Amino acid sequence: MSLTAHIPSHRKPRRNAPKTALRAGVAGGVLSTIAVAGAAGPAQAEPVTQTIEMPTITAGLSTAVAASAQATQQVAQDLQTQAQEDAAAATAAKTAKKAKAEAVRKAEAKKKAEAAAKAKAEAAERASRSTARTTLSATSGSSTGTAASTSSSSSSSSSSSATGSAAAVIAFAQAQVGDAYVPGGTGPNSWDCSGLVQAAFRSVNIDLPRVSQSQSTAGTQVSLSNLQPGDILYWGGAGSAYHVGIYVGNGQFVGAQNSSTGVVQRPLSYDPPSGAVRVL
Known part of the structure; x- marks a missing residue:
């Protein structure tokens, strides 16, 4: 018998395989969790640090603002054009009204002138007839009865020949x-x-x-x-x-x-x- 046989051994007993595997699995799981957490950490921080996407958003907004400004300018131009057209139409209407009034005035003046000329002509005609009658009356008064008889006979002859x-x-x-x-x-x-x-x-x-x-x-x-x-x-x-x-x-x-x-x-x-x- 050995001299040391009665001294208990201080070596740790060997762990059985199942416990070792379990511990290995737990350790692996912990390490996996840490790995996943490590991987997830940067992924969650990425939207914060990647600010290079902002220029794209700003460029799109600038385009929209530019389009809106262009549309506003077009509306302003349309309103200005419409205002000019309205002003031109008003001017044309005013000119036409003035021309019509002038035409009416001229027509009335012409009508008055024609009426005056007609009245003057009628007055001249009446005066001429009056003068002719006076002359004829004087001539008839100085005519002999024989001439009057001859004229009457001639007229009767003409009438009977109709x-x-x-x-x-x-x-x-x-x-x-x-x-x-x-x-x-x-x-x-x-x-x-x-x-x-x-x-x-x-x-x-x-x-x-x-x-x-x-x-x-x-x-x-x-x-x-x-x-x-x-x-x-x-x-x-x-x-x-x-x-x-x-x-x-x-x-x-x-x-x-x-x-x-x-x-x-x-x-x-x-x-x-x-x-x-x-x-x-």
Whole structure:
């Protein structure tokens, strides 16, 4: 027997394998946890330290701000354009209104001038007729009874010679005696001078111009000393006559004189004509 056999051994007993493996596993797990924690630590801090992403966000914001500024500028330009267009439209409207007022003023002035000219012409016509009547009256007073008888006989002869179309024209004109005088009137119950003459000749299918100026040159010019029934009498110049009538014989005529007398039959001495034309 050994001398030391009775002394207990101070060596630690060997641990069994399961406990060793368990401890190894726990240690491994702790180390793994530490490793994971170490790995997770920097990952969680990364959003804080990686500030290089901020310029991207700032650039996008700058683009949006620039776009907004451009849109605002465009709106401002549109408003300015609209304001300019409105101002131009207002100016045009004002100009048009002024032009219209000026046109109305000129038209009124022209109308007044025409009315004044017409009144002056009528006054001159009345004065001329009055002078002619005075002259004719003086001439008639100095004429002999023989000359008057000869004239009357000649007129009667002319009247009795009216036949055919001339007789029809005279009959139509005499049938309108007593009708009203209306400027521009063409019948059947109101007439102006040229409207009556035109209608009388239309009754025998002869178309004459509508106005006295043209009717005074519609036929062959004849002397007032050589009148025949149916001749057209005119007052004023040939081509510029202001009045017409129809010679009916016996030194008389029928005409739509004026609004006071209407259509009348009067002797030539009532209103001596300037000339005559023969259509028939």
